[in-house]
Amino acid sequence: MDGRRRNPYELTEDTPVYVISVAAQLSGLHPQTLRQYDRLGLVSPDRTAGRGRRYSARDIELLRQVQQLSQDEGINLAGIKRIIELENQVAQLKAQIAELEAALDGAAAAMRQREAAVHASYRRDLVPYQQVQQTSALVVWRPPKRQQRPQSSD
Template identity: 85%
Template sequence: MDPAGRDARRRNPYELTDESPVYVISVAAQLSGLHPQTLRQYDRLGLVSPDRTAGRGRRYSARDIQLLRQVQALSQDEGINLAGIKRIIELENQVSALQARVAELQQAVEGAAVAMRQREAQVHASYRRDLVPYHEVQQTSALVVWRPKPNRKRPE
């Protein structure tokens, strides 16, 4: 899976999602409010990585358009340079990947807990019913001496 999580659309090419590459560069520029040359520059810098057609034409997804708007807002409204924006995007992608991993591990832990409870129930169900419960014995000062019988040798 690539960092943008685009492997899902390759499974079913007819399903349109936010990750589906459907917009040519001129439409993406219009939707994002940026000049097409700016989109090309962002692609070269690795800020936004649109899919490519067989003829190497760029195809942008709805997620790419959203990312372009975010880049523009960070640059114009917050005054962050492009290197800073690229680092922010990388960190956001890492956070998303880590959150997905945490969710995956939580599911694994929950599954292991369920399996453990089931196994524990099986073990309890297998207990013999004739076991005698143990009761705490009061301590006394009595002393009991036990002497084993001497070993008798068998005649040979």
């Protein structure tokens, strides 16, 4: 999403709505674990004016991913943090590639339009030059003989 919501009451997966106790229950983790992950920078929820944590659906999914990597894969928290950073970087690069491809498509379309305009502006009364095949034949031109006029005497 481009960061601008049309409706201020619209809920998205990035809308911070869950307090820490609900986020802990939804993710299957203890609230202290969520606080630890926040301190380490693994999952950083939004904050209210009173500094309370508010988790989004995306944050809950990330908490589940951290738990899965830690418990099932045996990856330490530093490794998990690096994995998350690299995944975020990949997502940003993919978005940048999509933007560049869209810009390239637009530039190519504009170039095709300009090219078509140039071709449309060609004069149609001109005959294109074509290479003449050279042969060894020799053509001699002789002017026709003039008839001599009688000279008048004055």
